[in-house]
Amino acid sequence: MTGTSLLAAAAGNLLPTVTPAAPVPAQVTAVEGSLLAFVVLTALATALARDVLAAVIVFGAYSLGMAALYTFYRAPDVALTEAAISAGVTTVLLLLTLAKTTRIDHDVAFESVNVPAVGAVGLLFGGLLLTMGDVPAVGSPDAPVWSNPDVTQWYLSESYAQTGVDNTVMAVLAAFRGFDTFGEAVVVFAGGIAALIVLHREVFA
Amino acid sequence: MSDVRPDEEAVRDAAPNETSAEADAGAVDEGDADDVPPHRARSRSGRYDSDRRQGTPYTESQVIMPTVKIVAPFAFTYGLFITFHGAGSPGGGFQGGAIMAAVVFMIAFAFGIEATRDWLANTVVVALAVGGALAFAGIGLIPVARGGAFLQYDLLPIPVKYGLESVEVFGIATIVTGVLMGLFFLLARGFASEGTGFGEGGGDESEEDATDETGTAANDADGVGGDLGPSGSDRTPAADGGER
Amino acid sequence: MTLVDATVVAGYTVGDFLLLAAAGFVVLAIGMLYRAVKGPTMQDRVLAVNVLGTNTVVILAILAAALSEPTFLDIALVYALLNFLMAIAISKFTVERGGVL
Incomplete structure (x- = not known):
């Protein structure tokens, strides 16, 4: 019950949901893969949208996908929180904030990508991906988070x-x-x- | 502007009574249409949420209002269910409190934020948030007074299960509901743009909305309206009346 | 043995087909995402996010059935009740940029 084992357990629980990639490709079901694709696409669109209102709207869509993903991973409490907070609260509060600020009409739909920043983040992401081989599969009964x-x-x-x-x-x-x-x-x-x-x-x- | 303000204050003072009458859904406001612009008086005369209470340029929707009237009771009941049934099914105080706050947002979007602000006084919002925090701390401290640890449920005079549920219901759910509703009203009103804002702009709690509303409105109209953008989305009543 | 575990064809159960149906709905949601992101006007985006919300309710309900977890329907109910709020909030916001909220 030490802190490190708890941390490892948490990491083992979280990391496989980040990417559907390498270690267990056979176990990525159709629902999981499509939901992950949906979530990644919405997250990218939220980050890149030039118009703030569009970003808020797409962020609402992102939370819809996350709630479905949590449900699929059998975490109904988290999914319920995501549903109640995102659909009911976050969007509304963000819209109210937008109503109080000015908005510039943009010609371009997306932000320009800062290539060095993306490269740095990509390097970090690649480094994290290297550790994926040691992470137990999602739902594995041997995973520390479950068997501890x-x-x-x-x-x-x-x-x-x-x-x-x-x-x-x-x-x-x-x-x-x-x-x-x-x-x-x-x-x-x-x-x-x-x-x-x-x-x-x-x-x- | 000065010819509008006394009327606005009268409206503000009369607001709570009318809001309580609103529950009957039969309350009809007539009269006071003399300072209403013609196009709005025509489209909304006789509605209890007309701008006599609103004071803001508010477009009502014949679709949204009945839908919210139907949906809101069920959503609120469902929030209560999530809160109270958290021990037996997914959910709990946080989720249920968020749903109940979302019901208030829903009502505010349908019937106007100002009307909802009058309906839910600041006292209610603050009492929910503060009461929740105090209830959580109180439930936790009862076992301490009995010689145990903080939140040691088996020292409570009720079964352990009900101890947990009382924390969820009276503690977490009320805090979340109160704070989320407060954030909503706060963000809807925006930044107090004059000076420090403490002690002068917000108005005392005893004076409530009349002073607050007109004071803020006067300040907004005095030139900081530029903060609100070029689209003329200045929503304060006095500034609105002044423009016309 | 519940209905979800019943074998339909070639060893695949009803639950597998329900999961496949859920995946199909997610693919449809990705298609609708194009309208939400690209949508030339805000009305397109409002409609898209409304469709996405309804789609999510269906996905969650199918998942609840496929995973044999009836309590997961609670989440679908939350979305069914609150998705409407998101739609009216955004649609009222698009009028005069929040001037009529």
Whole structure:
């Protein structure tokens, strides 16, 4: 249950979702591959769109793909958060911000690409890809994130017995990691106050 | 502009009553159409969300408003379900709170942000956010008072499961709902462009919206309207009336 | 043995075909993405993102069926209820650039 093993577990969980590439090409199903293509395309379009409103709209589409991807990877809590936050909140808040700022009509649809920057990021990405060979396959029962007896298996076996809650995610969030969640809630609260300060307001409504 | 402002203040003062009457959906505002531009008076006379309460150039949609009327109760109930049923299915306080805040956004887009701002006073928003934080801390501190650790649920006088759920419902969901609604209203109103903004522009909470609205509007009309772009999207009522 | 696990043809189950259908819908979504990105006017983009949202509801529902996880339908419901908000927000925003929000 050390920090490094947790980190490795988290990396093992996250990395395979970044790319459908090399290590396990046979296991990339049609849904997974098409969803990943959709997500990558929307992310690229969001980054490159010259018009901010178009970027916001395409970013909404990106979150749709991410929610479907989370659902496919059987992370319904994350998918639900993505759905509620992106479809309901983020787009609306970004649009309100845009309404308060000026907008320049552009002739070109896309940003010009900064080639050295893309090269640097590509090098970093290639270096990260080299580590993919050591990452366990998605859904592999030998993956540390799943087989770790001190973390995942312990939570799965103990959470209902100790809390009486069916949803293990909620048991971990509210009970086993309750203090972290308290910090998160305070961060959200502080975010609201920070917005008040930044916008020089004293009242919300 | 000065001939508009007293009327605006009267409107602001009368707003809460009208908003409560709005729930009947039968409240009809008549009169006060003398300072309404002809094209707007014609298209919206008799609507309870006419600009007598709005004070902003607001185009209502005959499609969006009934749809929101139908969808909003279900969406709000669904947000409550996600919040309260987080122990047995995917979901929890954060997701449910975001959905409930999104319902408020929906209502604001359909019936006007200013009207929704009048309906949900600043007190409600702040009470949700602060109350949520206090409730979370309070639930966590009860076991400490009983000699245990922070958030040690088995020392609560209720079963552990209900301890978790009360944290989700009274703590996280209320914080998220309050802060998201507050961010929405805050971003809809924008930057307080005069001076520091503290102690002068925002208006005291006791004076509420009348002072706030006209004060901000006067400042916007005084030349910082350039911030808002060339498209004439200056939305404050006094500036709006002044132009006409 | 549920319906999803029933074999249809050549060892492929109903769930496999549902996943294939979901992949087809994702391909359609990629096609619609072209309109959302390219769309000469904002109205094109609003329509595209609305279609994408509805498409996602279908994908999520199919995934819930294919993976035999009925609770995944919750996510589809959230999108069905809130996708409408995104559409009206963007469409009202495009009028006078937020002047009528």
